[in-house]
Amino acid sequence: MNNKLVWKALLAGGLILGGISCTNLDADVFDQVEQDNFWKTPEQIIAGIGPAYASLRGYANGDVFSLQEVSSDEIIVPTRGSDWYDNGNWQSLWLHTWTPNLGPINGAWEFIYSGIAKTNQIMKTVSELPEPPANLPEIEAELKTLRAFYYYLGLDLFGNIPIVADFNTDVSSVTNNSRAEVFAFIEKDLKDNLPYLSENVDAATYGRVNKYFAFSILAKLYLNAGVYTGTARWQDCISACDSIIMANKYQLEPNFFSNFLVQNEGSRENIFVIPYDDAKGLGTFNIQLFTLHYQSNETFGLGASPYNGFCTPAAFYNMFDAADTRRNMFLVGQQYDRSGNPQVDKQVNLPLSFDPNVPVISSPEPSFRMAGARSVKYQPTPGTTGGMNNDFAVFRLADIYLMRGEAKFRNNTGDKGLSDFNLVRERAFGNSDHNWTPATLTLDSILAERGREVAWELSRRTDLIRFGKFLDPRVPAKQASAPYRVLFPIPKPQLDKNGNLNQNDGYPG
């Protein structure tokens, strides 16, 4: 009887549904904005470029640091009891037995290529804005120079890496470039963009790219050109260093340690720094936690217990003369708490006294907790739970002098670098009594001088390779390693993800 009603109702229902059905699926975005709503003001353009720099904060004690330092004779991470075994990662870096699967190798690769992709992305976005900023050439030059630094790291660690200069690169076209091609790419990018970079050295360029940052990368590139390309470029290295030194914008700090203080913004020596300020959100540089003993928080008033890992073995520590103020970058011997009482390692009931000797790479002995000299080159930041506020010097003038000196020495230029080396050495000793003479200045002494000056500044592996010492046996436990170890392997996860990538010679694909 009611079937008419049924159909009417169905129809009405359908109409109602059709009329008032909710199909709006455009969800509001609240705490972010779409790309089109960004890049609107000069301040937003600054804030959009900033993250390119922020990525650099992973440099000072991340995976790049581990690869550069722990593979050298400067830092060892021994296995203390069970601590710091970590899948054998640290031992394999020291022993040169790493495989393409090693976590930090992939970490360093991704650090480098995330940085490169970020600069590419920002560059592309800014250049395609409907109203590009007036200073677009300067912005592009700044970003390309920053990108060149990342490529320089990749060139140095991995050698034959892909060059990707455009953010929208098709993954299928990404394959290895030769180390020489990468070298040429970096050199060209740096030189092409020099004219657009600021020559100022002031608050505005602190922690930012300027001309002298670009010259510093060029200097490094030329200093190692023989390693990178097979062709030495000593004169180019000298010229690049000259461009920095002659500009007279920087000077050696009378006190070596001024460059590494918690408040080191005033250093006139540091050319390019990565600024850290834990409280303001510029974290996390915590090398103090990696090297200091679990109970060193009582020595320095840290807000957290450190990790007792990285240390420098005796062979390196012993290169320092007792009169060399730079030796104070290491903690050795009995430690004292802030009240001046000698400290005892409360867990093993032994004096908390660091011994630079690291006779074995792994030991459960209680005293082994104190093995190795600890670095306080970067002044520990009291009170923090780890994040240090020291700005990290990527390049500083003393290194430029040492580079120029070495290039002059090898190139037989002028005084063969003697005055450059002595400038740095006089600062270290406070007098000229320990100066090098033409007779004492040798390649060995140059390498040792570099080691003392730029220890823990991510330079040692590169230097050892240039001096042909990287593969040598070392105490403890390291045997002579195969020549192919001068390059790290292309990480296995990257080979898996991109079939067009080829492994470096010597390593299993």
Add this chain to the structure above:
Amino acid sequence: MKTSSLLRNFAWCLVALLSLAQIVFAQGKVISGTVTDADNQDPLPGVTVQIKGTSTGTITTADGTFKLNNVPASAKTLVFSFVGYETKEVTLEEGKATYTITLQNGKALDEVVVVGYGTQKKKDITGAVTKVTTKEFNTGVISNPLQQVQGKVAGLVIVQPGSDPNENLTVRLRGSTSLEGQPPLLVVDGVAIDDFNRGINAIAPGDIESYDILRDASSAAIYGARGANGVIIITTKKGKAGKTTVEYNGYVSTESVANNIDVLSADEWRAATAGNATAAALDKGANTDWPDEITQTAFSHNHNVAVGGGTDKFNYRASLSYLDQEGVVLNSGKDMLSARLNIQQKSFNDRLTVTAGINTTVTNRKFLPGQNLDPKAKTVGQSNIFNLAFNYLPVWPVYNPDGTYYQVIDFDLENPLFDLLEIHNRRKDNFWQGHAKADYELVKGLTVGVFGAISRSNDVGDYFEPRVPEKNNKTFGARYNYNKQVTNFDMHLNYKKTFGGDKHSVDFTFVHEYNRFVNDGFGVLARGFLIPDILTNNLGTNTDIRNNDPFSYKDEVLLASFLGRLVYSFDNRYSVTLNYRRDGSSKFGPNNRWGNFPSAGLAWTISSEEFFKKLAVVNYLKLRVTYGTTGNQEDIDPYPYQLLYGASDKFYYGGEVLQGYGINQLNNPDLKWEVRHSFNIGMDFSLFNSRLNGTVDYFNDKTKDLLFNYDLPQPPFLTNRVVANAADAENKGIEITLNGDVIRNSKFTWNAAFNLGTLRNKITNLSGKFQGADLSITARNYGYADGRGLSNAYITRLVNGHPAGVFWLHEFVELRDGHEYYAHYDDKGQRVGLIRSDSATDADRVYIDPTPKFTYGFTNSFTYGNFDLSFFIRGVQGAKIFANTLLNLSTVTRLPGNNVEKSALTNGFTAQPQPSTYWLKDASYLRMENLTFGYNFKPGSLKYIQSLRLYLAANNLFIITDYPGIDPEVKVEGDRRYIDRSYYPKTRSFTFGVNVNF
């Protein structure tokens, strides 16, 4: 309106035919009798008695009797049917006029099952659906409602690692769709709950009437957009027409630690380190059992009072629940106050039905230090407190003579009592939900309605950490406020019709729904408070606040759906279910926003066929088969397809620190629905006079286009991961449920129920596309062993051809001169001798599947007069667990500075062991989950009291297992699956409870 007149004519014909039949058979005989309950012989009123094949029938009276006049001579069979009871057909015998019928309380067959947007008779169901009602619930300390059904349903795996009152259960139905694992969709009284854990925790267990578990895709299809992981429907108790009833359910219970890691006692430590000068100096002469020191015997009590009643037009039920549960670990636990009101009103000649309910719950939680640091996480997280208690030396005192804590600060060393008692880690969860539904029956069989619900949760967290002078830390305080608001709305239409002499029945449902989910929150962290007593009550008193310390966020997700369901059944023999669902989600880009998810099911009740009736042993037999698809998008962030600029890292510029903005997440505009293709074939049967009922199901589900955080090659991409549809997986298994009345007489009954489920999960593909590029990986390292010296120690993987989270370990063979030796494999994968652990490579690793062969539950219930006794056993067979805690603790070289687990003295390791199969332990277990002994006072024996039941229950009375750790029940989801590391101890509890009705 041609169709309409056709239908009208048809209906007229029907009516005419029926009237004719009555006239023709007006001169019949009289048949009478009594219908009683087969279990207790009580008379059954309201039973429908019908002459088969006709509409002639009657209903039994209050004393269970019936009388049918005018029974035609041609009538051969009477059909007795009653909701909740098995339908029975009785053949009329020549000359017999009085019949005594017993009806079996139908275990499954005729009951009504909640299937989403309505109910269905179990007999019409084509999919795999399980119902669990009040009397089958587990009893004891129930801090999470799902503990009531833990182990009761084949295929529903509920895992509780440890007995932390605040830890969420891991709930998985037929394995999960995503690789990380997701719980099923939770639907409470018709409201789909956005957040499984919040939703389930807000329900007072005493308010729950039943659980309906939709296991296969066809059943879950009605919740297509969100039902890919299965659906758990909870129905809360409603008021009943008639006398007002007042109910009280309550219990008190005590809980104690069932098992713990055996670390050395002070004397054992002294014996083990005798002669060691360092040890002598460390010995402070104390005798402290730290694991014992941090625990207590916990006391809990729970009360649930409910008032219900009504008329045939209106009914209501209001309840108030309170639970106060202490944790066995000091200073942990929760209390929860919950109120619920359900009402139903009928009007306009019963055509309009309005139902509404509100529920509000306030829970105060006390967390352990280190827990709940990420309130968005699915679990509250592990606390380091157990590690500290295992490490801290037994020869150290809790307190110094001056009453301060005895503190040694070093790696994993810190006085555990200090952390436990002095760190303030609380959260108040406020949950409120209201829903209302109006259904109007336009004409008989056709109902239209609207439904709306709002749920709101608000968590207020408080964290305060005081200063430890030896650590030199600053005091630290944080307070935060997280909100979720969910709005559900639907319009629905239902048409039910039977025709053709009741041979054909049609049930059509159409629903349009729209859901909105909004998350927002804010909080502040700060440091350096002078007066710790103020806690976080005045964060302004800080002396150190940092740039990233204040925070807030907000996001939104929208879902819209249209769905239709048609159920057609013929002659109680064949039943067909067709579902079609179209879902849209704001998480996907405009091109891929909508997905279509059809499914179909078929059921054949073989036992209703003529040819089958000769088999007296089989009372009921039904075959079911379903195939269908469901979509999934739950586990991804709200805006994955959009290119958004948000807060990036801060940076330094011109002497200032500025906020950077950038792309935080690589967007994937091609993202689309993950789809689960589910196949289920099953059988329901009832044997031996319906004394043995059972269900068997086989399922084979393939999930395609799995939403997965995919590995991207760098270069050229910005990040190393992106959300993409880039993996496939399959889940298959068998589920068996048996229920038997072993003994059934007026004095004594014994019912036994058994269920068993298997699940095999396998990743079948790990490749896909992103921005047009083909991407593929063979494996990803996933879970890891952790602890001292164990960074980067990956032990599980996601790899093609293996279950998600398969172990990837070196095979331990022996210890030789203190070195571990593993099996060695050559390039071809052939085993060739042994290799020392420090030379072993990834090529020496093997894959080992940790997943159980099967899980099972076994319930036995006995009644004798007024006494009842039941016990429930559940277990897991063939699972493997990586004993990470033992790996950390079982090395003698930890002495004397750290305590060790006892086996360290004898296991032979003289250096820190590395992860290998040595630590992979058989985790099969059989647990006596519940033993309950109850007494029911006879109805009427107590004045004013309708019924009274007292019971004693014991939970986790014993466990049979070879597993050497604390307990073999560990997490089975995420990257910590099957890895046992420092869990909250499992408890054993004893409960005394009362259920009373006035």
